Amino acid sequence: MPANREEERTMKDRTATPFLSDIQEIRRRAREHVEKGAVTSAYKGDVETAIKLLNEALATEIVCTLRYRRHHYMAAGIHYQAIADEFMQHAVEEQQHADWIAERIRQLGGAPDFNPEGLLTRSHAQYAEGNSLVDMIKEDLIAERIAIESYLDMIRYFGDNDPTSRRLVEKVLEQEEEHADDMATLLERFDKEPGEGTKQRMR
Ligand SMILES: [Fe+2]
């Protein structure tokens, strides 16, 4: 029990902390636009732009999945099984990235764009088939480097305005850098063995 009025007032001040009223305000605002799902009024980003950028990332991932899958089957056909396996591992990881990104687009109230029409236009990375094993590896490295650059831009764009999208793209970026490193390592190997990997050309 407070010993005097002075002490009573101090206790009241302590209980009326601004953070408590903030929580009530947050709860009120959360109820206001329930249909917006995970996007609350504390979201500082531009949702439309975020969805557009993430759809470009989604297209990039789909194109990368398709390219690595083709490379997997082509490399296996010319008896480079270990490299074919690595292509498939990347294809599976690119698909996982696409799913993470599609999920985030939904959270933001958007629709993930899986339309094959215009896929290459939306994608930042290209779909290059490659005429030899070395060509395929080079094309994959180029595509990874494009993805790395555009994801770095997206990370800067999301910044503190959309930390969830930023962290998602950071997680994807980390794997793209590993992919690029894997491809660079393979290329070095073929540099040391000239002719190897370029001999068998594909249609
Ligand atoms: Fe990816």
Ligand SMILES: [Fe+2]
């Ligand atoms: Fe990748």
